[in-house]
Amino acid sequence: MTKNESLTQPFNKMVLYFYLASLNEKQSVENAMKASVLFQKRQKDEKNKFDEEVALIQICNLLFNESSQSINQKQLTILNASIFSWPDHLDLTPWREFQKRSSAQERLAVLWVHVLEISIEKLATSLNLSEGTIRYRLGKGLALLGQLNRPNWGVI
Amino acid sequence: MELIPHLKKGKRTLSEFMARELLYDFATQNLDPQRKQAVQEAIENHPNLGKELDDILYGITYCKHLSQTRTKDEMYQKMLNDPFTFRDAKKSLNVRNWNAAYQWVAETLFVSFVFVIIVLFVPWQKWVYKIIDAKKSDISLTEMKKEKAFRSVEEENKIAIKNHIEEPNIDRKYHLKVANPNYTINKFQTIINKMGASLVDTGTANQPLNQIDNSENNDGKDEKNDISKEKIFVVSVPQNKLDPLINELKTHGEFSVINMLNNGRSQGDLAEPKPILTIQIVIGKMRVNGQAK
Numbered sequence: 052m053t054k055n056e057s058l059t060q061p062f063n064k065m066v067l068y069f070y071l072a073s074l075n076e077k078q079s080v081e082n083a084m085k086a087s088v089l090f091q092k093r094q095k096d097e098k099n100k101f102d103e104e105v106a107l108i109q110i111c112n113l114l115f116n117e118s119s120q121s122i123n124q125k126q127l128t129i130l131n132a133s134i135f136s137w138p139d140h141l142d143l144t145p146w147r148e149f150q151k152r153s154s155a156q157e158r159l160a161v162l163w164v165h166v167l168e169i170s171i172e173k174l175a176t177s178l179n180l181s182e183g184t185i186r187y188r189l190g191k192g193l194a195l196l197g198q199l200n201r202p203n204w205g206v207i
Numbered sequence: 208m209e210l211i212p213h214l215k216k217g218k219r220t221l222s223e224f225m226a227r228e229l230l231y232d233f234a235t236q237n238l239d240p241q242r243k244q245a246v247q248e249a250i251e252n253h254p255n256l257g258k259e260l261d262d263i264l265y266g267i268t269y270c271k272h273l274s275q276t277r278t279k280d281e282m283y284q285k286m287l288n289d290p291f292t293f294r295d296a297k298k299s300l301n302v303r304n305w306n307a308a309y310q311w312v313a314e315t316l317f318v319s320f321v322f323v324i325i326v327l328f329v330p331w332q333k334w335v336y337k338i339i340d341a342k343k344s345d346i347s348l349t350e351m352k353k354e355k356a357f358r359s360v361e362e363e364n365k366i367a368i369k370n371h372i373e374e375p376n377i378d379r380k381y382h383l384k385v386a387n388p389n390y391t392i393n394k395f396q397t398i399i400n401k402m403g404a405s406l407v408d409t410g411t412a413n414q415p416l417n418q419i420d421n422s423e424n425n426d427g428k429d430e431k432n433d434i435s436k437e438k439i440f441v442v443s444v445p446q447n448k449l450d451p452l453i454n455e456l457k458t459h460g461e462f463s464v465i466n467m468l469n470n471g472r473s474q475g476d477l478a479e480p481k482p483i484l485t486i487q488i489v490i491g492k493m494r495v496n497g498q499a500k
Contacts, residue, residue: 063278071273138275145269165270190231190263197265 061107062087064167066134068111071162073118074143074150076134082114089114104169108177112159145200149192152199157192160185165193221245223253230256234263398459402452404444 065086069079089110094101150158163169164185171189175182221229221242226249232238233246250256305313444452 066278067276134279136277136279138272141272141276146273161266161270165267166274168274186231187228190228193231193234193266193270194259194262195266196269197262197267200265200269201262 061090061103064107065090065111068162068167069115070135071146071166072115072155072159074147078118080134082111082118086110086114102173104173105177108163108169108174112178115159145196148199149196153192153195157188157195160188161192161196164189220252221249223249223256226250226253226256227259230260230263234260234267398455399442399444399452402444402448402455404442404448404452 062083065083066079069082069086070076073079073082086107090106093106093110097106160174163174164171171182171185174180175185178185226246229238229242229246233243233250236243238246250260303310442452
């Protein structure tokens with residue numbers, strides 16, 4: 052599947068971000084809707100100074116931190132969420148395992164950079180971190196994810 | 208940046224630790240040629256690094272595959288058309304989503320409200336009385352009627368007159384000095400009868416005053432003046448006949464009201480003890496031996 056223009060839309064990124072971050076379909080939709088409202092409000096306030104990616108990262112990170120305390124591992128969806136059109140031959144099992152075994156920092160770094168295709172520079176600026184820190188987290192996270200994905204990659 | 212060779216071999220090798228830190232950049236091809244070569248040599252020297260590099264590459268490939276996920280259009284439209292504010296408000300009303308401090312406050316207020324409602328509207332008194340009745344103890348409430356302490360003036364006079372009539376109060380004494388020592392009470396009695404009064408003691412009515420020994424009726428306070436010669440008669444007369452009686456008595460002699468401080472004796476009386484007639488006038492009827500007269 053080629054890159055769809057809809058992915059560039061902030062709302063799609065928000066929904067995917069929250070879903071892959073929490074694996075809770077209901078909460079991800081609610082958070083995405085909250086984030087979209089905050090995103091639009093910020094867009095109106097900042098106008099010319101508005102940076103879409105920076106605003107997206109900061110808003111989603113804020114809402115995720117607020118809702119992360121209420122995430123219950125038992126409420127994680129086993130089946131893929133129905134609100135998405137999943138790529139062919141994609142298995143979320145490695146990702147679910149990755150969520151259990153990795154830290155939130157590594158997981159979110161991988162999610163932003165390699166899933167949502169945000170640049171490392173933007174991510175570092177948004178989170179007020181150094182690029183080296185982001186790269187370090189990415190290396191750790193991807194190594195774990197690859198290790199989990201190694202035996203069953205691409206198999207439904 | 209060029210590596211500074213300080214070893215004898217002229218080339219600085221990258222340690223496994225440092226190589227591991229540069230594996231991600233090596234996988235994403237963000238290293239300069241020298242570092243890239245150093246990392247590559249380190250990977251050749253350390254098989255673990257090669258394994259980790261493969262893991263990183265697998266992870267990157269998986270993420271690329273995952274990034275192809277799209278939101279369904281109908282779901283997307285549904286979410287856009289969903290009244291977000293209503294859902295948000297609905298969710299915000301859910302107490303479970305509140306902050307812990309706010310939850311505590313809400314719970315406290317709710318419990319307090321329920322407690323107040325129970326205290327105010329539950330009929331506790333009925334239950335208490337039922338318990339008391341169950342113990343067979345009686346509570347009776349009586350209304351104490353207080354007598355009217357205040358009476359009108361007319362009522363007071365009526366009561367006073369009634370009391371005077373039923374139980375006469377002997378509180379008036381009059382002296383009647385008669386000029387004639389042979390004055391008898393018999394004459395006095397005629398007047399009394401005419402006035403509607405009655406003489407209580409008529410035993411000595413026919414005797415002259417100077418022959419009546421009424422010493423036992425005196426209280427003996429003033430022995431020097433020979434009170435034993437004082438004659439005392441008790442006369443009962445109705446209230447409306449008192450003034451006519453007095454006016455009549457005045458015609459019989461020197462009539463005066465007794466001064467009770469010195470037993471009714473004036474200085475003149477003390478100097479000249481004379482037989483005088485003491486009349487005790489009782490307003491109303493006097494009871495003698497239980498009979499009204």
